[in-house]
Structure formats: structure tokens, C-alpha cells
Amino acid sequence: MNPHKNQDEGKLASLLLEKIAVLADSPMRLMEVCGTHTVAIFRSGIRSMLPPGVELISGPGCPVCVTPAGEIDQAIALAKREEVILATFGDLMRVPGSKSSLQEERAAGSAIRVILSPLDAVQIAEENPDNTVCFFGVGFETTSPAIAAAVMEAGRRGLANFHLLSSQRLIPPAMRALLSGGGVKIDGFILPGHVSVIIGKAPYCFIAEEFGLPGVITGFEPLDILEGVYLLLRQRKEGRTEIEIQYSRVVQAEGNERARAIMEEVFAPCDSRWRGLGMIPGSGLVLREEFAAMDGAQVFDLPYEEVEDPPGCRCGEVLQGLIRPPECSLFGTRCTPEDPVGPCMVSTEGSCAAYYTYGRGAGGNER
């Protein structure tokens, strides 16, 4: 509604693109780790504007996409119990488990509520004392402090019917696993701004120190992302490899200590399974012993069963940046957002969904 803002944005974008074009004298493959970046890149058309040598590949930073089907099955098993109300974030609804999805279970009669904030699950528990309320808590560092706060709040209100099925994951251990695997060639990272608000800069420093790669903590506006790309190219030109903060209006180098403190009070790190990446040491969060009574995984005796990926589904390789979504033979034919096979087609932040929704056809932006 403000044409001047648009004009300014356009001018700044072309200035940044000129600078990028000057520095892009040889190919550079950059991974945007976070799904929010993937969507912002597609929505703003950045792929259609970058010089051909600069390639953006999507990483494992979509919490829905990396949740293994076995954990979806656990949540479904819980939701099917007569007394249980399962509370969950919206974009988990359509993720396929081995047999069905939460959306299909809701249609078949299970009590499943979509919530926006973990505190809403606490409220549901308070309002439904005769039911068992289980919050299926999926998310990265961005979400974990709020989940920790909800656990504390349920404790404060003395709600014995509130439980957490924790399916939280941490970004830096996954990046280490990705780099140690060595399968994917990456020349630099566009690092997630929101996660970094919590954890700050230090947890990424191993990327530069041990793997010799640059990283820029980047914001989510189109101009932020263009500047992030520019800063990565500039590091290469100047022969530096370090972690820089582009998103300095929001991210502080030391992160948010209070948020980390509440996370650490409630959760301890644990090994965690990632779809596509397998078991990664120290990459998950489990409730500490003091909160065991709220731990859905312990209270409900939910056996975990490994689920094979559906035949032909290559989400695992997509999540590692090994292939682009259109290289999967199911993409856009057997697997669409309406009838997804793999999780990367489900979440709006999944790379397959982003490629499908924004990236096909016109204008050659299917790169």
C-alpha cells in the first residue's frame, strides 16, 4: 500500500544485484538452512534474479520435514485414544505417517486441535480436566523456549493432565552431521535468523573453524537475503571464512540468554532421529527428570517403530541438499501438496512444496 517503499526496495535490490554480479566470477553453491528462507527466496523471485553461477540449495531447516514418520505414528496412536486431546502445530496436520495423517485422523473422529502457541495447549488442559491433553511439540530452537515455558506453566497451574510429546531438534548438530557426511558440496551457508535470535553466533563457529566455510546469519526480507548472498561472496573475494551477522537489527552475537536458560532448565539434549539424516548425537531435546510426569513418551508407553520411506520418495536426499526436488521422479506427479507422499511436499516451508508452489514453469526460475 506504499508505492514509494516498493520503488526504494527495487532500487536497493538492483544495487545489491550489481555488487553480487561483480563478485560472482566463479560458481558458488550456498545452502539456505532454514525453510522460512526457502519460501522467502521463492516468493520474492530471488532465484530468477541471481547470476547463473550463484546457486541456492535448500537445507534441512524445516521442522515438519525432518520429523520421522515413526514419530507421526506415535502422535496418531495417542490421538486415537478416547480420552486424549492431541494439540499440535498446524503444518503437522497433513504430514503422512505410515498409514494416515493427523488430518485424516481428525476427519475420522480423533480429537486433534491446531494451536498457535504452546501455551494454548496448557489452556486446553485446564479447560478439559477430564481429558488427557498431549502437546505434540515439534520445532527448532526458535520454538523450544516457548515449549519450555508451557511446561513450566502447566507445572505452576498443577495440571496433571498436561503432557508433552517432545519432537524438538537443534540446528547446529544437524549442520555438523551434514558437513561430516561429506556428500554435499557447499561453499557457504545462509544461516537462520530466527534460530540465531536464541542461540547467537557461537554455536556456528565450528563451520568456519573446522570446515573452513563462511556463514552469514541472515534476515527474512528479500533485501536481507540478497545482502546475505553478497556478504558470502565478499568473504570469498577477501579470502575470509567466518560467521557474520547480517540480521543485526534482531540477532545479538550472544543470543538470548534468558530464553536459553529456561530451555536448559526444562530440557536436556538427547540423540534424535532426523528424516533423511538419521540418528544425530545431541540433536534433540528431552524433558529433564524433574518433569518426567509430563513426558508423554514415558507416560504413555509409545513404542517407536522405524518407518521405511515410501517407495520412490527422495525427501532424505532433498533435505541434505543432494538433489533438487524436481529431480525426484514423484515430484509434481505422484507427490503434490494436495496428495503428498513425502514431508517436504507437506509443510509450506518444505523445499518440495516451495518448488511446486512457486518455482515451476514460467520465467526459468526452476533452477
Next chain:
Amino acid sequence: MKDKRITLSHGAGGRLSRDLVEEYFLPCFDNALLRALDDSAVIPAQGQRLAFTTDSYVVKPLFFPGGDIGRLAICGTVNDLAMAGARPLGLTASFILEEGLLFEDLKQVLASMKGAAEEAGVQVVAGDTKVVEHGAAGGLYITTAGIGAIPDGVAITSAQAKPGDVVIVSGPLGDHEIAVLMARGEFSLQGEVKSDCAPLNGLVEAMLQVCTEIHSLRDPTRGGLATVLWEIAQASGAGVLIDEGAIPIRKEVRGVCDLLGFDPYYLANEGRLVAFVPEGEAAKVLKAMQKHPLGVEATVIGKVTAENVGKVLLHTPIGGHRLLEPLSGEQFPRIC
């Protein structure tokens, strides 16, 4: 599809809703009038052309800022007629009342229907009531049908958009869906956004007075702007090029979208229209719209091209471009 059930996504107005109609309803009732899949069917009747349409209303909650289920039931059907360029002649209204509904609420809904019908200059001329047991109908469901007369010389369909046409929207998008979402209180959101719910036949008449050659008109209800533009591009065999920076969206609406991860181009509206107008007539039509109370904020957002047939291309404010696809299912709030 063997064990598949209907999910809420089939009702979201996007691709799945269309698949539902095309796979189950069209083959069953197939005929030339239905096949057009426009907002109204156009029936030839002794030298006259009548527009005929029906719609059901199941909104929750029954009352929301800027409207209620009764106002919606009148406006929705009047607007479907207006999108064919028709003047409404009469409406019917059928009510499914749930056991336990407060008479006070019913009275308020009926008064609001009366008000909206007066605004539109149309009467409810027939109706029906049924009562179902508690828990079966969310309080109150309404189905309305409407019939309207299409003036001579007016032929508006989704298949008429032509290269060069200018695309105009009548005001900011997404107000209705965000107002209803907030009124539901599910996401502990509060705000000042009011539904845009309004009868658009007066605005369309004002437009037709200055230009009878309007090619396509749609009200972007479920599925939003993106879905309507895509359907017109498909039906007309043309491309649509939209300047993203020109699409009017209120700051509050954009804020809620950012928070939930919703795309505002898929939000439902109940008192907005999208018009495809020949280039030479666009300035006149835009001026006529802006003079009407429901078109004060009307603005040009794009044009029709001969390239990119069947597609909607969006030019982004930073100078990039991308495709705008129809809504694929329900929009769910994202995690982070």
C-alpha cells in the same frame, strides 16, 4: 481414493475443492450450463438471459466484526449474480436450525439479512426451515439461492479475459477471512480488522454504466485472489501478469499473515471483486469504481498477456518474478 474421506481441505476453495466438483459432481450432473463453473449459471429464457446461483453458509462464529452469517448469506448470493453482470430479481433462503439456538440470535441474523437485502435492493421471496438435533449444525446453517436478469449487451464470464485487459481489484484483500479468524479466538489474536462483507451489485452496476464490455468479474471468496486469477487465466487461455507491490493489503492483515505463515493472496473476501477490463476502458471503469462507496480503494494490479497461457505471473517488488498458483488445501499456521 479407496479409504479416503472428506477433509476440511476439500472445503477450502482451492484446487482440492475444484477436484471434488470435477471428479464427483460434474460427471454426475454434467451439462453445458454447469460446466462453465462460473459463479452463476446463465439460462436463456424467452429472449432474456437469467443468472441463477446458490450457495451455503456455515461460518463459525455466527457473528464477527463487520458482519454475521445472515449478512454473508445475502451478500454471497447477490455477489455471485453480480459477477455475471446480473441485477438480482429475488432470493430464496433455507435455514437449518440447531436445537438450542437462541431466538435472540436468530432474530439478529434475520434482521441483518433484511438490512443486507435492502442494501442490495432485492427481496427474499421464498424460504424453508428445518430443525436438527443439538450438535449437528453449529447453531445455524443458511442456504440461499438467487435469480437475476442480465442486461442486453452484457456478457461477462471467466473465459473472456483477453491480452491487454487491465486487472482491477475493488479494495484491500483478506479483511473478511482475518476478521473471522480473529473472532474465532482460536489463535488468541485480537485486532481491529472488520469483514469486507457487502453486496456488490451496486458497484457492478456503476461499472457497467460506464462500460458494458467488462470481460470477466469474480469475487475472490474462498481460495482468494490467487485462485480466482488462476481460474480466469485457465478459462480464458491467457496469461495474467500481476504487480505484487500494487496488491492492496492492510497492514493488520499482513501482520497476521506474517505471524501465521499465511499467504494473503489466498484469503477469502466477501465484498471485493476482481475485474478484467479492456485497456481503453480501464481508466473510466476505475474512476466509476472509486466514486462508489464500495470501490473507494479500487486499484489496478496487473494486466492480461498473450504469453504464459493459463498461468499467473507475479512481479515482486525487488524485481523478481514467480508463479502464483491456486490454493492447494487448507492454510495451516506454520511452526516458526
